[in-house]
Amino acid sequence: MPRCAVTRRVHFNAAHRLYNPRFSEQWNRETFGQCSNLNYHGHNYELELTVEGEIAPETGYVMDLNQLKELAQEHLIRHLDHQNLNLDVPWFQSLNPTSENIALVCWRELRPVVPAELALRVRLWETPRNYVDYEGA
Amino acid sequence: MPRCAVTRRVHFNAAHRLYNPRFSEQWNRETFGQCSNLNYHGHNYELELTVEGEIAPETGYVMDLNQLKELAQEHLIRHLDHQNLNLDVPWFQSLNPTSENIALVCWRELRPVVPAELALRVRLWETPRNYVDYEGA
Amino acid sequence: MPRCAVTRRVHFNAAHRLYNPRFSEQWNRETFGQCSNLNYHGHNYELELTVEGEIAPETGYVMDLNQLKELAQEHLIRHLDHQNLNLDVPWFQSLNPTSENIALVCWRELRPVVPAELALRVRLWETPRNYVDYEGA
Amino acid sequence: MPRCAVTRRVHFNAAHRLYNPRFSEQWNRETFGQCSNLNYHGHNYELELTVEGEIAPETGYVMDLNQLKELAQEHLIRHLDHQNLNLDVPWFQSLNPTSENIALVCWRELRPVVPAELALRVRLWETPRNYVDYEGA
Amino acid sequence: MPRCAVTRRVHFNAAHRLYNPRFSEQWNRETFGQCSNLNYHGHNYELELTVEGEIAPETGYVMDLNQLKELAQEHLIRHLDHQNLNLDVPWFQSLNPTSENIALVCWRELRPVVPAELALRVRLWETPRNYVDYEGA
Amino acid sequence: MPRCAVTRRVHFNAAHRLYNPRFSEQWNRETFGQCSNLNYHGHNYELELTVEGEIAPETGYVMDLNQLKELAQEHLIRHLDHQNLNLDVPWFQSLNPTSENIALVCWRELRPVVPAELALRVRLWETPRNYVDYEGA
Numbered sequence: 144m145p146r147c148a149v150t151r152r153v154h155f156n157a158a159h160r161l162y163n164p165r166f167s168e169q170w171n172r173e174t175f176g177q178c179s180n181l182n183y184h185g186h187n188y189e190l191e192l193t194v195e196g197e198i199a200p201e202t203g204y205v206m207d208l209n210q211l212k213e214l215a216q217e218h219l220i221r222h223l224d225h226q227n228l229n230l231d232v233p234w235f236q237s238l239n240p241t242s243e244n245i246a247l248v249c250w251r252e253l254r255p256v257v258p259a260e261l262a263l264r265v266r267l268w269e270t271p272r273n274y275v276d277y278e279g280a
Numbered sequence: 281m282p283r284c285a286v287t288r289r290v291h292f293n294a295a296h297r298l299y300n301p302r303f304s305e306q307w308n309r310e311t312f313g314q315c316s317n318l319n320y321h322g323h324n325y326e327l328e329l330t331v332e333g334e335i336a337p338e339t340g341y342v343m344d345l346n347q348l349k350e351l352a353q354e355h356l357i358r359h360l361d362h363q364n365l366n367l368d369v370p371w372f373q374s375l376n377p378t379s380e381n382i383a384l385v386c387w388r389e390l391r392p393v394v395p396a397e398l399a400l401r402v403r404l405w406e407t408p409r410n411y412v413d414y415e416g417a
Numbered sequence: 418m419p420r421c422a423v424t425r426r427v428h429f430n431a432a433h434r435l436y437n438p439r440f441s442e443q444w445n446r447e448t449f450g451q452c453s454n455l456n457y458h459g460h461n462y463e464l465e466l467t468v469e470g471e472i473a474p475e476t477g478y479v480m481d482l483n484q485l486k487e488l489a490q491e492h493l494i495r496h497l498d499h500q501n502l503n504l505d506v507p508w509f510q511s512l513n514p515t516s517e518n519i520a521l522v523c524w525r526e527l528r529p530v531v532p533a534e535l536a537l538r539v540r541l542w543e544t545p546r547n548y549v550d551y552e553g554a
Numbered sequence: 555m556p557r558c559a560v561t562r563r564v565h566f567n568a569a570h571r572l573y574n575p576r577f578s579e580q581w582n583r584e585t586f587g588q589c590s591n592l593n594y595h596g597h598n599y600e601l602e603l604t605v606e607g608e609i610a611p612e613t614g615y616v617m618d619l620n621q622l623k624e625l626a627q628e629h630l631i632r633h634l635d636h637q638n639l640n641l642d643v644p645w646f647q648s649l650n651p652t653s654e655n656i657a658l659v660c661w662r663e664l665r666p667v668v669p670a671e672l673a674l675r676v677r678l679w680e681t682p683r684n685y686v687d688y689e690g691a
Numbered sequence: 692m693p694r695c696a697v698t699r700r701v702h703f704n705a706a707h708r709l710y711n712p713r714f715s716e717q718w719n720r721e722t723f724g725q726c727s728n729l730n731y732h733g734h735n736y737e738l739e740l741t742v743e744g745e746i747a748p749e750t751g752y753v754m755d756l757n758q759l760k761e762l763a764q765e766h767l768i769r770h771l772d773h774q775n776l777n778l779d780v781p782w783f784q785s786l787n788p789t790s791e792n793i794a795l796v797c798w799r800e801l802r803p804v805v806p807a808e809l810a811l812r813v814r815l816w817e818t819p820r821n822y823v824d825y826e827g828a
Numbered sequence: 829m830p831r832c833a834v835t836r837r838v839h840f841n842a843a844h845r846l847y848n849p850r851f852s853e854q855w856n857r858e859t860f861g862q863c864s865n866l867n868y869h870g871h872n873y874e875l876e877l878t879v880e881g882e883i884a885p886e887t888g889y890v891m892d893l894n895q896l897k898e899l900a901q902e903h904l905i906r907h908l909d910h911q912n913l914n915l916d917v918p919w920f921q922s923l924n925p926t927s928e929n930i931a932l933v934c935w936r937e938l939r940p941v942v943p944a945e946l947a948l949r950v951r952l953w954e955t956p957r958n959y960v961d962y963e964g965a
Contacts, residue, residue, distance in 0.1 A: 147380050147414040156681065158569035158596040158638075163886060174887055176894065182638035185569040185596005187681045193413075201300060202311055203378035208410050209313065227569075227593035241888035243832050270567065270598045273893050276878075277832040284928050284962040293544065295432035295459040295501075319501035322432040322459005324544045330961075338848060339859060340926035345958050346861065364432075364456035407430065407461045421654050421688040437749060448750055450757065467687075475574060476585055477652035482684050483587065515751035517695050547756050550741075551695040558791050558825040604824075612711060613722055614789035619821050620724065704955065706843035706870040706912075730912035733843040733870005735955045775843075775867035818841065818872045 148195035148264075151208045153215045155224035158185040159240040162229065183227060189268040190219070190249060196261040206261060218252050242269045246277040254279065285332035285401075288345045290352045292361035295322040296377040299366065320364060326405040327356070327386060333398040343398060355389050379406045383414040391416065422469035422538075425482045427489045429498035432459040433514040436503065457501060463542040464493070464523060470535040480535060492526050516543045520551040528553065559606035559675075562619045564626045566635035569596040570651040573640065594638060600679040601630070601660060607672040617672060629663050653680045657688040665690065696743035696812075699756045701763045703772035706733040707788040710777065731775060737816040738767070738797060744809040754809060766800050790817045794825040802827065833880035833949075836893045838900045840909035843870040844925040847914065868912060874953040875904070875934060881946040891946060903937050927954045931962040939964065 160183045161175035171179045178184070192215055194206050226232055228240040234248045246267040257263050264278040297320045298312035308316045315321070329352055331343050363369055365377040371385045383404040394400050401415040434457045435449035445453045452458070466489055468480050500506055502514040508522045520541040531537050538552040571594045572586040582590045589595070603626055605617050637643055639651040645659045657678040668674050675689040708731045709723040719727045726732070740763055742754050774780055776788040782796045794815040805811050812826040845868045846860035856864045863869070877900055879891050911917055913925040919933045931952040942948050949963040 145384055145414070146417040147383060147412055149380060149412050150410060152409045154681075156595050156597055158594040161888070163888075166886070174892075177636040180636050180638075180642075182641040183569040183594055183596070184567050184636040184638065185594065186567055187598045189682075195413075198378075198380045198384070201303070203298070203300070203376035203381045205380055207311075225588040225591050225595040227591075227595065230593040231591075239888035241883075243834065243883045243890055244888045246832060247830055247883070270565075271600075272837045273835060275832055275834050277830070280831040282932055282962070283965040284931060284960055286928060286960050287958060289957045291544075293458050293460055295457040314499040317499050317501075317505075319504040320432040320457055320459065321430050321499040321501065322457065323430055324461045326545075335926075335928045335932070338851070340846070340848075340924035340929045342928055342960075344859075362451040362454050362458040364454075364458065367456040368454075407428075408463075419658055419688070420691040421657060421686055423654065423686050424684060426683045435751070437751070440749070448755075472652075472654045472658070475577070477572070477574070477650035477655045479654055479686075481585075513751035515746075517697065517746045517753055518751045520695060521693055521746070546700045547698060549695055549697050551693070554694040556795055556825070557828040558794060558823055560791060560823050561821060563820045609789075609791045609795070612714070614709070614711070614787035614792045616791055618722075702955075704869050704871055706868040725910040728910050728912075728916075730915040731843040731868055731870065732841050732910040732912065733868065734841055735872045737956075773862040773865050773869040775865075775869065778867040779865075818839075819874075 144197035144200065146195065146197050147205060148193050148262075149205045149208060149211075150191050150193040151211050151215070152189060152191050153212060153220055154187060154189045155220050156185065156187050157223055157226050157228050158183040159228040160184070161239055161241060163239050183229070186269050188223075188245070190215070191266040191268075192253065193264040193266070194257055194261040195264070196258075206258070211257075214253065214256050218256055219249050242267055242273070242275040243277070246275045250277050250279055281334040281337065283332065283334050284342060285330050285399075286342045286345060286348075287328050287330040288348050288352070289326060289328050290349060290357055291324060291326045292357050293322065293324050294360055294363050294365050295320040296365040297321070298376055298378060300376050320366070323406050325360075325382070327352070328403040328405075329390065330401040330403070331394055331398040332401070333395075343395070348394075351390065351393050355393055356386050379404055379410070379412040380414070383412045387414050387416055418471035418474065420469065420471050421479060422467050422536075423479045423482060423485075424465050424467040425485050425489070426463060426465050427486060427494055428461060428463045429494050430459065430461050431497055431500050431502050432457040433502040433509075434458070435513055435515060437513050457503070460543050462497075462519070464489070465540040465542075466527065467538040467540070468531060468535040469538070470532075480532070485531075488527065488530050492530055493523050516541055516547070516549040517551070520549045524551050524553055555608035555611065557606065557608050558616060559604050559673075560616045560619060560622075561602050561604040562622050562626070563600060563602050564623060564631055565598060565600045566631050567596065567598050568634055568637050568639050569594040570639040570646075571595070572650055572652060574650050594640070597680050599634075599656070601626070602677040602679075603664065604675040604677070605668060605672040606675070607669075617669070622668075625664065625667050629667055630660050653678055653684070653686040654688070657686045661688050661690055692745035692748065694743065694745050695753060696741050696810075697753045697756060697759075698739050698741040699759050699763070700737060700739050701760060701768055702735060702737045703768050704733065704735050705771055705774050705776050706731040707776040707783075708732070709787055709789060711787050731777070734817050736771075736793070738763070739814040739816075740801065741812040741814070742805055742809040743812070744806075754806070759805075762801065762804050766804055767797050790815055790821070790823040791825070794823045798825050798827055829882040829885065831880065831882050832890060833878050833947075834890045834893060834896075835876050835878040836896050836900070837874060837876050838897060838905055839872060839874045840905050841870065841872050842908055842911050842913050843868040844913040845869070846924055846926060848924050868914070871954050873908075873930070875900070876951040876953075877938065878949040878951070879942060879946040880949070881943075891943070896942075899938065899941050903941055904934050927952055927958070927960040928962070931960045935962050935964055
């Protein structure tokens with residue numbers, strides 16, 4: 144069967160602060176600049192979820208994108224949307240919420256609930272001017 | 281010579297309905313939901329056509345994108361634009377017009393008319409919130 | 418109190434055909450070109466809903482945009498999304514579903530349920546390349 | 555001289571929480587929902603600044619948009635970017651940072667430094683799905 | 692009859708340099724900065740053309756947007772696309788090609804060929820970050 | 829350590845003309861059409877810079893995107909922005925400034941200043957309708 148990749152975009156709005164508690168406040172300020180500001184700032188995150196695999200002959204689908212959207216809602220968005228990533232989201236209790244790490248976490252949370260025969264990739268836009276790609280490597 | 285990939289966006293507006301006639305109406309409704317509604321719905325499809333190969337030293341082109349646009353117009357767009365994919369387009373007489381299958385068909389129709397030494401990939405946006413990639417696998 | 422305008426974007430996918438049954442098939446073909454094709458085509462409609470009025474001092478809102486979104490869902494989107502405008506939507510039984518008329522109908526359906534002291538305007542994108550504005554004039 | 559309007563887009567990323575301290579926690583929760591979450595969330599705000607007036611015959615400009623950008627940087631962006639609107643920005647100490655109020659404040663801060671003969675309008679996008687317009691009314 | 696406004700987007704790519712020959716090279720450099728660089732720079736101009744008037748009951752159109760597109764092609768785009776505005780376009784022989792003046796010229800060229808009962812407005816995007824509106828004032 | 833790719837968008841406005849001086853004016857006209865017009869035209873180039881590598885555990889970064897932006901400004905943008913690529917930029921003195929070649933040059937200029945352990949890829953948008961990808965092949 145032919146293989147292709149299908150992508151669904153979802154989004155969440157969150158506050159965060161870049162901060163590594165194992166280093167000094169000064170190191171954090173020098174390393175992360177104003178992204179380390181004490182009282183947080185925030186973003187409209189846009190998340191592209193891609194699954195790749197064979198097109199099923201009965202449906203013509205690799206995967207029903209409504210199902211993918213529901214998985215994202217249940218396993219990602221309801222934990223992230225309108226939250227403070229540093230304070231409210233356990234995944235970032237000991238992990239700095241950079242775009243790289245947020246993409247990593249989204250992939251790790253979604254991987255077990257997406258059919259194993261499908262590859263999974265995520266692209267996370269932090270702003271319209273920068274994004275991160277992670278595919279489980 | 282260095283290799284790179286060049287992409288041209290084209291677009292078409294079409295009606296469709298997701299439906300597999302080998303299954304019952306009930307199966308189609310349960311599988312495709314409102315995408316299976318009897319009287320069709322439609323989309324502004326945006327199609328990205330990518331060709332990859334060596335940059336020709338005389339022109340600095342991998343391929344003239346105006347030529348690629350004309351091939352797309354002749355071999356794809358004039359068959360798809362302002363049509364009902366299920367009723368008007370022979371390619372979908374026995375093929376469910378999901379985004380996956382539309383991308384597949386666009387690739388198969390365009391592949392023979394693009395120079396053989398160039399790789400071809402297509403990305404089809406069905407809405408601004410979902411898209412499909414196919415590269416001939 | 419200061420006045421401002423707040424806008425929420427919603428969307429629906431639909432099939433339609435431009436056709437005036439009071440005229441001949443030939444007139445329709447000459448007037449609407451391929452937009453009049455017999456078996457319909459379709460679009461991803463993006464609808465911007467704007468309400469204008471005083472900012473309430475208690476809330477800092479002109480109107481809660483989540484409430485506006487729910488009104489749009491109840492009074493517009495559930496009637497339009499994944500439908501054939503000509504066949505499935507009573508509003509267009511004797512009204513040609515041009516962008517102008519769709520915008521008009523959306524305004525007329527929403528006007529009675531938006532607080533009377535707020536002005537209402539709609540912008541309807543038929544494609545990323547054309548849109549219509551209507552404000553009740 | 556002919557009159558026209560020129561617009562420059564700028565942007566800032568900030569955290570906020572919708573909250574009116576004159577009301578109970580319960581009222582805030584019922585009124586603002588998850589936008590009132592205790593630990594803040596955030597947005598990529600995109601701000602469009604429009605000035606309208608006569609085209610100066612010597613320059614062909616209504617106003618140099620680089621100058622408008624610098625005024626925005628000095629009087630708006632450096633106070634708002636990477637900040638917590640509730641905690642870090644004095645303008646919102648007793649004003650709920652809704653999109654309406656942020657637009658209002660941006661207009662009031664910029665109005666005195668834009669030439670008096672030019673009209674000023676602002677459009678603030680809180681997300682790609684909603685925005686506010688304020689023009690000093 | 693109800694009134695509304697319909698908009699069509701078109702585009703052209705052009706080179707230009709901001710320069711007023713009645714002033715010194717130094718004045719031009721100080722006034723226009725690098726926009727005055729001797730050997731030109733360029734833009735992908737996106738032009739939104741809006742006509743406003745009554746919806747015709749026979750067609751449901753204010754104006755056929757394909758006709759508006761053809762008028763734009765004939766009267767604007769073929770004169771501007773892939774040209775040097777300063778050197779190749781007579782309209783700018785004694786007029787500095789700022790966005791304001793380009794919008795003005797587009798309006799003046801299109802006004803006589805758009806039906807007189809329809810209002811005409813133009814919005815010209817010079818970059819994705821700035822635009823100009825002109826409506827004949 | 830997990831690997832991912834991070835991307836930053838930057839932009840520059842420039843004039844150019846497609847032209848190969850080793851061939852006749854007629855060959856250039858036939859090959860490049862109006863892109864070969866004598867007096868240049870121009871574009872708003874949008875450039876996406878992607879670096880791929882391991883996420884550093886101390887920072888959660890593959891690379892600080894502000895540093896990548898500064899490298900782009902110093903090594904690319906200040907040489908290209910508001911310039912005539914054919915006349916002002918030495919890189920194109922004997923190289924036709926097609927999108928392919930501009931992407932190639934941007935990669936070659938940036939490669940030595942990006943840490944060697946990070947892969948580098950560039951995507952150059954010439955218009956919103958076409959782009960080129962180059963990754964050093």
